[in-house]
Amino acid sequence: MTPRLTLINRDYTRLWFGQAVSSVGDAVFSTTLVLWVATVLAEDEAWAPVAVSGVLMASSVAVLVVGPLAGVFVDRWDKRVTMLRTEVVRGGLVAVLTVVSFLPVDALPAGLWLALVYLTVLLLHAAGQFFSPARFAVLADLVTGEADRARAAGIGQATGETAWIIGPPLAAPLLFAAGLQWALLFNALSYAVSYVAIRSIVMPAPTAERQRGGGRERGGVRREFAAGLRFFARSRFLVALLLLAVIGQFGIGALGTLNVFFTTENLHADAQLYGYLGMAMGAGGITGALCGGRVVQWLGARRTTWISLLVSGVLLIAYSRQTGFLGGIALLFVFTVPLTVLNTAMAPLLLTAASAEYRGRVMAVFYPVTKLASMLSAVLSGWLAGSVLRDVGGSVGGVRFGTVDTIFAASGLLVVLSGVYAWAALPGKETAGEDAPGRPPGPAEQAATASPDGTPEATVAVTPRTPPPGPPPRPDHDRGGTE
Template identity: 80%
Template sequence: MTPRLTLINRDYTRLWFGQAVSSVGDAVFSTTLVLWVATVLAKDETWAPMAVSGVLMASSAAVLVIGPLAGVFVDRWDKRATMLLSEAVRGALVALLTVVSFLPADALPAGVWLALVYATVLLLHAAGQFFSPARFAILADLVTGDADRARAAGIAQATGETAWIIGPPLAAPLLFTAGLQWALLFNAVSYGVSYIAIRAIGTGPSATGGDARGASRKPAARPKGGLRREFTDGLRFFARSRFLVALLLLAVIGQFGIGALSTLNVFFTTDNLHAEAHLYGYVGMAMGIGGITGALCAGRVVQWFGARRSTWISLLVSGVLLVAYSRQSGFLAGVALLFVFTVPLTVLNTAMAPLLLAAAPPDYRGRVMAVFYPVTKLASMLSAVLSGWLAGSVLHGFTGSVGGVSFGPIDTIFAVSGLVVVLSGVYAWLSLPGTPTADEAAADTAGKDAVGTAAAPAHRPPHHERGSIE
């Protein structure tokens, strides 16, 4: 018997393979740049940490500035062609930096090198803001049904986690034995592989509902306005959808509740878990393995409980586990609990994918993601800054006890964060409205949109009135 070598369907498998290779390349690229800037370009310089943080700021700037506008163009353009162009642009950018990197490090001033690195990272992530919503939109045509869509999101999560387990260990040997240029070239080639895989989608009868070339199904015809008007229409549609607003609030609250881990977990490991700093890598490994486990289980969980119920259950369980983690004082127990905590957290991310896909009509999917992702990214950044500020100033040196249980600054922040996540789970349980289909949402939008051509019905149930629907 010939083994089955497809994931969900053939076209999705091609998309997954391209992204798997590209994700490993991105992990190698990101790790290599940080290592090169820190250990070569800015070696022994007092400004080294600031130079490294510039790489992260460049990527965040692209998300926050380009992301909201990119969705308008993605909704206008052919989705498959947009993905292909994005991969071609990103591959060319990395190839250009690769050519320059053959120069010795002292051939150019450090400021010029940093400008080249920051500009490349900024443009790469700017192109990525077009790729991600286009991929989100075409995924809705490639994969149907909540369970399969959650499974697809779970596979993507697991692949991303695996890439970040594989990529960084590859980056250091490539950088220090072969050189910067070969690590960069690896990423450029990975974009080429992704381009070929995406181009192969839909070469026959397409699961995308497009033509023989695999173009994504065209959205329903509607009048086009200028960039500003279409952007405003997208914001208006999002604001009128009770379900989308509820999902965004849940994501933002979750980011504020969980984001403290990214900033303070290294200090929690050394101070509260009483572990040596060199053991911190095992904390990240535990979260990576937990993410893979949760991603692989997510499809089955959504199939059992449904996407909506899986969302609030995952929030409740994650919040409780984060509170429990904040009370740990031993390294092994802490790592084990962090692994368990990451499983429902990843299930949450994958359960939201089919909800988002169902909530967004085809001609609004790009703009829906262009609102959702930058706002959650901003929430994550603010959470990291806020938790660092609280630990370093307001709660610095804080100690207390309740019922014989002692508290310090970091475990207090983690405990409060866990309670915030629990409250968001309760909110999701009580407040998520019903979920009409994307076609119903599109029909509602046609009646309410400022550029719509039909009048709205005189009366609809409350959760339909606002264009409401992972």
């Protein structure tokens, strides 16, 4: 009998495969755009940092404008069909930009190029606001039980980070050796692979819980959106998870905007090596994903939170003082580990804290708020680097400082202060799944109650990157980046 490679179950494996390929495409796409804008379109221009921050801001605007209402419609629609349609839309958008990119750079004004890039990124992430909550709900239906959901979350996080090991080193050679269009084409094809994988999934038969709320009153979008907000706001546990995600996004937002400039100016490395910094962060994320569950079990969720924040902040400050490329890579790797550990308990807890009828709207609150923190950090850091702190430089006590490293150090200090706040403010025991507005708590909420020692029952997972993030931020796979 020939063994089959299956992760948890067959349909989850297909979902995972499609998103693994798509995540690599997103990593190549995001890194390529940042590099192209910074080193080709805005080469030697004072407004280059602002131009790069605009790429990140475009994704954030889509999340903030479309995201909150997208959850209402995702809760109404067939989740698998929603995912399929968004992959078609996103693949088509990237294909159009690919065709345009065959033009010489000087064929269009820089402002028009930036407008095309920003519009494409905005529309990609707008579509992603329907994809990510739908995938969240599909995952909850395909994978049941806290243990398997924890495994799925850990696999997803490790896969996303692996994509950022593979993708960025591919992006720079593709851009500088082959051209922008080939990196864009790679991402367009990755959406096609994701579409085929999702189409092959067989969804389980609807349960009573998943069918609940299927009939909506006419004109009830505003009412349903308000009900989702009330559900989220009344859950102290969901609010606490959101706060942690915001802290993580806001603390590292400057990296996504300014790290390419830090590479060339502070680490004295060629721009073509920039992708290896993303690879280092990916390796750190995998390490954190693999050890995060054990850390949470050992220390408890509360201690893991504030210790991870303190350690991450100190490491970001240390990274800001690096002047060599190898030292920078090492610090970025170590810095990413506690950040990932901080997030490892979140995904399965979100799955259990939100009942099936509210999953889309829960994520429609979670994604936009964390993206807002990332957007504010990206825009603020780009503005400071390009204007207010542009000419900052000097030496204090023999320690030299400049524009970008000063911003990174300030971001690290913010993360440290957040760790102190978490130590003082977080409750000793965590409770997920407060009563939803207008109904008694269901089994999903009851199952998410923390154990007596304050350690959540589900302990292995990570918030989606945006990426993702994550990205960083990386497009959510929100990487969306576009996950």
